[in-house]
Amino acid sequence: MIIQSLLDTDLYKFTMMQVVLHHFPGANVEYRFRCRTPGVNLAKHVDEIRGEIKHLVGLQFKEAELQYMRGLRFIKSDFVDFLGIFRLNQKYLSIEPTVDGGIELSIKGPWLHTILFEIPLLAIINEVYFRNLVADADLAEGRQRLRAKIDLVASDADFDNLRIADYGTRRRFSRAWQEEVLLGLRDGLGDRFAGTSNVWYAMRHGLVPHGTMAHEYLQACQALGPRLRDSQTFALETWAREYRGDLGIALSDVYGLDAFLRDFDMFFCKLFDGARHDSGDPFAWGERMIEHWTRNRCDPRTKLMVFSDSLDFGLVMALYQRFRGRTRLAFGIGTNLMNDVGPEPLQIVIKMVRCNGAPVAKISDSPAKNMCDDAAYLAYLRQVFQIAG
CATH class of the missing domain: 3.20.140.10 (nicotinate phosphoribosyltransferase)
Known part of the structure; x- marks a missing residue:
């Protein structure tokens, strides 16, 4: 099964x-x-x-x-x-x-x-x-594509500080393929491989598990908070009460970036470690987050930007080159890692x-x-x- x-x-x-x-x-x-x-x-x-x-x-x-x-x-x-x-x-x-x-x-x-x-x-x-x-899928094509991705990053010293994690459980070609990819990334990327969102594989292979909040949490707070307009701040404040400064990455796209930044004031800028991008232009998002942290008296170099929207290795490398040194960076790749074996992913x-x-x-x-x-x-x-x- x-x-x-x-x-x-x-x-x-x-x-x-x-x-x-x-x-x-x-x-x-x-x-x-x-x-x-x-x-x-x-x-x-x-x-x-x-x-x-x-x-x-x-x-x-x-x-x-x-x-x-x-x-x-x-x-x-x-x-x-x-x-x-x-x-x-x-x-x-x-x-x-x-x-x-x-x-x-x-x-x-x-x-x-x-x-x-x-x-x-x-x-x-x-x-x-x-x-x-x-x-009886022949995964030779998938293995070749995976090796090309690993070589693209591992062979370039400019990306020594790049950190990539697997976010692909829900999109995976198969359970066995996800495990093979994870082990390939671990062995091929070394320190550049940050871990996985999958708790089972993190436990089995000594990997770092990654994750904070998803869209459903902020959506539910539309009905659970005191009033709709305050639902985003209610969600962030409730999260902070639960985790007391841990797991401090805020999801920024449930209402779009403009609405997020209106609510993500100086208090939240200082309280949360960073933010996650999951829709829209990632370059524009990154520039606006850096500007927003600066305007709210936070050093962007101390904050973490997590990118997780439809990433492939080329886009990850381009984002890394744009923002490295200006902020801390992390990347979560899903489909392009776990369902890139030939057939079109669902x-x-x-x-x-x-x-x-x-x-x-x-x-x-x-x-x-x-x-x-x-x-x-x-x-x-x-x-x-x-x-x-």
Whole structure:
């Protein structure tokens, strides 16, 4: 079966889940699946996907996995105790084929009990699709591409201080391929390889796990905060109360950069270690972040800019050359590492669309990434955060 451990997911699922346990244990949410790649028939794989889900919901955390989580400095003991009795429940999940060859997949239930579904479900759908598309896949092309990427960076002393991490679990060609790529990066890049967002592989291979918050956290705060206009500051303040200065990377694109910078005032500039870019022009974003930190009496050279939007090695190297010496830099690569073996990768997502019965949305600097099923709410959100239509 594809998923062998509940740790086979991104670290930020656990860091957000801990916040949910401590601050929003009664929140109820709804997630929806979307395939952005046209002409893909996933409906014919529904039974196979259901079989993988049946195995997934039977998993529990093993004692060694709980001890590993307990050893992470920002994970609290009561949260690990909760993980010790946690199981995913299939009653919160619905998956059906559609007449156009797609699948209708929704997750609905308590946030605390549904938050861990997203990443393994996407990994399952990806692997089921590709193992049926390319039977007995010859990964020689993928290995050649990986070696070329490693050589591109490793052979140039100008990139000695470059740090690249794997952010590709949800997009991976397969579980086995992700592990092969991780070991190849570790051996080929040395110190230039910073680690992985995947907690299971971090534990198994002594890698550094990476992750803080995702879009769903700030989206949920639209419904959980005192009022919509203050939802972004409410989310950041709640995060800071939970982690007391640790995990200090703020996600900047739930309402677009203009709205983020209006809320990310001098207090947050000094409190948070940096910010993550995940949509829009990364060069323009970087220049504006440096300008914003400077204007708010922070030395940009002490701050960290994390880039994670559709990166490949060429773009990473260009961004590194633009901003090195001006700020601290980190790069998380997903699809270009974990699903670059020949066939076109799938563009699939699972996004939160409701919290406590109210619609929630993301309005990023890349319009194709927006996902909301309530046009009236989306228009209201744009008005409240002064976002052009």
